[in-house]
Amino acid sequence: MNTMNPTVTSEADMPEETLIPLQEERPAETVIEEGKTVGIPFADDPKFRLRNVEVFYGEERAIKNISLDIGRNEVIAFIGPSGCGKSTFLRCLNRMNDSIDICRVKGQLMLDQDDIYHTKRDVVELRARVGMVFQKPNPFPKSIYDNVAYGPRIHGLANRKSDLDEIVESSLRKAGLWDEVKDRLDATATGMSGGQQQRLCIARAIAVSPEVILMDEPCSALDPIATAKVEELIAEMSESYTIVIVTHSMQQAARVSNRTAYFHLGHLVEVNETDKVFTSPEHELTESYITGRFG
Amino acid sequence: MxxxxxxxxxxxxxxxxxxxxxxxxxxxxxxxxxxxxxxxxxxxxxxxxxxxxxxxxxxxxxxxxxxxxxxxxxxxxxxxxxxxxxxxxxxxxxxxxxxxxxxxxxxxxxxxxxxxxxxxxxxxxxxxxxxxxxxxxxxxxxxxxxxxxxxxxxxxxNAREKVEKTLLRIFFVCAAIAILTTLGIVFSVIMETFRFFQHIPFWDFITGTSWSPQMALRADQVGAEGAFGVIPLFTGTLLISVIALLVAVPTGLLSAIYLSEYASKRVRSVAKPLLEMLAGVPTVVYGFFAALTVAPFIREVAEAVGLAASSQSALAAGLVMGIMIIPFISSLSDDVINAVPQTMRDGSLALGATQSETMKKVIFPAALPGIMGGILLAASRAIGETMIVVMAAGLAANLTLNPLDTVTTVTVQIVTLLVGDQEFDSPKTLSAFALGMLLFVVTLLLNVIALKIVRKYREQYD
Structure with a gap:
């Protein structure tokens, strides 16, 4: 739960009908049937087509047989208690798990027609298409300009300085940061506020014109006002990008996403329209989680 | 009692x-x-x-x-x-x-x-x-x-307050000891240096191009005029240090990059301690290596390609000294590179940068101040090193930039001046203190300049 979020005072904010009386015991884990996801996990002509995905950390199975489609220009939110595997699953989508030695990924993961984990897949090209924003703002200790220009430079997107200037400006505009920083593009990025830094990281990701943007709890280190700005930005960006967002704030999931996926102990328990997940969840684990019984 | x-x-x-x-x-x-x-x-x-x-x-x-x-x-x-x-x-x-x-x-x-x-x-x-x-x-x-x-x-x-105050004072005294010792060393050297400059004019010392500190002890002694020009000595020091840094900086830095970014855990756990063992080898042993193995080898190679090389050369001393200071640079740089947060690497990789682009454009600039510190430490080691030079570079104060020639350094001369019989009213002995003082000032200046550079970069990258 994101305690910094101002709109969250308690779980009592949840619609009345989702409140169910406390039970003696927590729902047993046996209610999860491996590989079975209730709701609507699949879509026609998806951006990502993920089938029977399993992730191992050494011997431990962190993701257990998950199948999911992520639609084009969809905002999908991953929610679930800590350690449920949602970040791990997210990081499979642009292979950020590769840097962890003991991590193995099984199953079929397709981005459009391309196999993400194909042995000959060029990770550089994949990550240019699937950008990522992290939990903690991580601008490079360079100038604001150089931060945004970093991606375009390494991918050779600009032939001239003027092209690069244009990319930097349009990315900063899309991230809603241009007016705040246009007079100090040479200032170092680490001197900005946390919210500005995070929007700079979003601008940096946009600058390489990705098709998908993955966000791993992008607001958990931000204050309420900065959070509101980033959420606004997500809503605007959803017109041009597919967005996958991991969040601990159910309010945030409710505000920004079209569909919500609920993860539990490495299983994908339920995927449904966001409204439905928060008003009448199909699975009892989802219901327990959103009513604040655990997580 | x-x-x-x-x-x-x-x-x-x-x-x-x-x-x-x-x-x-x-x-x-x-x-x-x-x-x-x-x-x-x-x-x-x-x-x-x-x-x-x-x-x-x-x-x-x-x-x-x-x-x-x-x-x-x-x-x-x-x-x-x-x-x-x-x-x-x-x-x-x-x-x-x-x-x-x-x-x-x-x-x-x-x-x-x-x-x-x-x-x-x-x-x-x-x-x-x-x-x-x-x-x-x-x-x-x-x-x-x-x-x-x-x-x-x-x-x-409230005994806690009193004990903590006392401890604070003890800490202060400990810190002061280091500073006072440094000051004491400087003062003791300054005194003798002044006495030296009463015999030999300062400018002759600084700008002289000939070094031959033999003074006539008796009036009837011949052929011992005494010349106290430090330029050949500092040229020798500089030549050897530059050769050493040319060897150590690229090797040390690249091995640090390999160890911190590319090496598997197993390679790292073996290679790093081995590399650090180089720092534990006594300099005398490096001296053997330089004098008995490297110097003859260099002479043979030089002769094979038709160059004249003396059996003791600046190159031999510099190469071996370079190997000696590799661990300073590699170990410190490795630590600094590891200290760059993982989020920086993730940020760069997630934008589609390769590992080497990430290294070049993000990690290295962020680690630069620390790396500079390591190089500086290595440089001062190189300038102050004596043993290898005595054994491998010779004692002749030649004013030359030819690395195949015999040269000598400031520290070596200080040693030879202060070994054996001494006369503390002869410029010959006193010149050792003047050399020491000059070396101290030079390394101090080097430190100040390097600190300035580091600070400038730090403003940019922190």
Whole structure:
């Protein structure tokens, strides 16, 4: 739960009908049937087509047989208690798990027609298409300009300085940061506020014109006002990008996403329209989680 | 009692004071409802008692040990009959050594005048009295200090505050020792340096291009004019250091990058300690290696390609010195590169950068200030290194930039000047201090410049 979020005072904010009386015991884990996801996990002509995905950390199975489609220009939110595997699953989508030695990924993961984990897949090209924003703002200790220009430079997107200037400006505009920083593009990025830094990281990701943007709890280190700005930005960006967002704030999931996926102990328990997940969840684990019984 | 025995005794007393105060503080706490009603924990009362016991006693002990000899000597000298009283400081010290030799029985009293024999007896008695008195005084102070602290074990006394303040002062003294020592070294060198410049003009020293410090000791000696120009020495130092850094910086840096970013855990766990072992090899051993293996090899190779090379060369010394300082650069750079947060790497990789692009454009700039620090440390090691140069580069002060020639360095010259018989009024010996001073100033300047550079980058990348 994101305690910094101002709109969250308690779980009592949840619609009345989702409140169910406390039970003696927590729902047993046996209610999860491996590989079975209730709701609507699949879509026609998806951006990502993920089938029977399993992730191992050494011997431990962190993701257990998950199948999911992520639609084009969809905002999908991953929610679930800590350690449920949602970040791990997210990081499979642009292979950020590769840097962890003991991590193995099984199953079929397709981005459009391309196999993400194909042995000959060029990770550089994949990550240019699937950008990522992290939990903690991580601008490079360079100038604001150089931060945004970093991606375009390494991918050779600009032939001239003027092209690069244009990319930097349009990315900063899309991230809603241009007016705040246009007079100090040479200032170092680490001197900005946390919210500005995070929007700079979003601008940096946009600058390489990705098709998908993955966000791993992008607001958990931000204050309420900065959070509101980033959420606004997500809503605007959803017109041009597919967005996958991991969040601990159910309010945030409710505000920004079209569909919500609920993860539990490495299983994908339920995927449904966001409204439905928060008003009448199909699975009892989802219901327990959103009513604040655990997580 | 001997000072050496007194010291452990005071420490034992301090431990006793600690234990007593500890149990007393618990006893005091008992009737008022436990130690939570004391202002401080029992540990602090106990620590305070042992500090009170040890510190004043040790201070008195140190002061006594420092002044004892001087005071006794002054008393002994003034006791001498007027016809024996020394008229100069030199005579006084001569007389004193005679007296103390008689007192210790190394010199038979029959050869000395009566007054001196009497003085020797006086010396003996004074020493014995001083020892007894010192022992009593120090133990008394220790006991008094401990008793004072004992009376101050009370619920309302905040012993923690006092102990922490005392510790703070002890820390300060420790920090001051390093600074004072540096200052002391500088001053002792400055004095001799001034004396040197009374013989040789400063500008001749700084701008002279010939170094041959042989001075005529007797008027009839020939062929020893003495020339004190430091330029050949500093050129030699510079030449060897530059060669060493040319070897060490790329090797060290690239191995650090490999170890921190690319090497698997297993390779790293083996390679890093091995690399650091290089730093533990004594420089004399590097010297063997340079003189017996590298220098002849260089000469053979040079001759094979038709170059003239002497059997001792700047190149040999520089190469081996470079190998010696690799671990400074690689180990420090490795630490600094590892300290760059993982989020930076993730951020760059997630934008589609390759590992090498990430290294070049993100990690390396962020780590640069630390890497500069490592290089600086290595450079000062190279400039100050003596042993390898003595063994592999020779002693001839040639003014040359040819790495195949024999050269010598400032440190090597200091060593040769101060080995063997010395005359502290000859410029030959004194020039060693001037060289030392100059070397100190040069390395200091180097440090300042490097710090400036580091700070500039830090503003940019932090």
């Amino acid at each position: 001997q000072t050496a025995n007194l010291l452990p005794l005071v420490l034992v007393l301090a431990v006793v004071a600690y234990l007593l105060a500890y149990s007393r503080s618990r006893a005091v706490a008992e009737p008022i409802g436990g130690i939570r009603n004391l202002k401080s924990l029992p540990f602090y009362y106990a620590a305070r008692a042992s500090l009170w016991c040890a510190i004043p006693a040790l201070l008195v002990l140190a002061a006594w040990a420092g002044f004892e000899a001087k005071v006794i000597q002054a008393i002994v000298i003034s006791s001498l009959p007027s016809e024996l009283a020394p008229d100069s400081a030199g005579r006084a010290s001569l007389l004193l050594s005679q007296i103390s030799n008689i007192a210790s029985g190394r010199l038979s009293p029959e050869f000395a005048p009566d007054g001196v024999v009497a003085a020797a007896e006086l010396l003996e008695t004074l020493r014995a009295q001083s020892k007894t008195f010192m022992t009593i005084l120090v133990l008394l102070i220790a006991v008094l200090g401990a008793s004072f602290a004992w009376t101050r074990v009370a619920p309302h006394v």
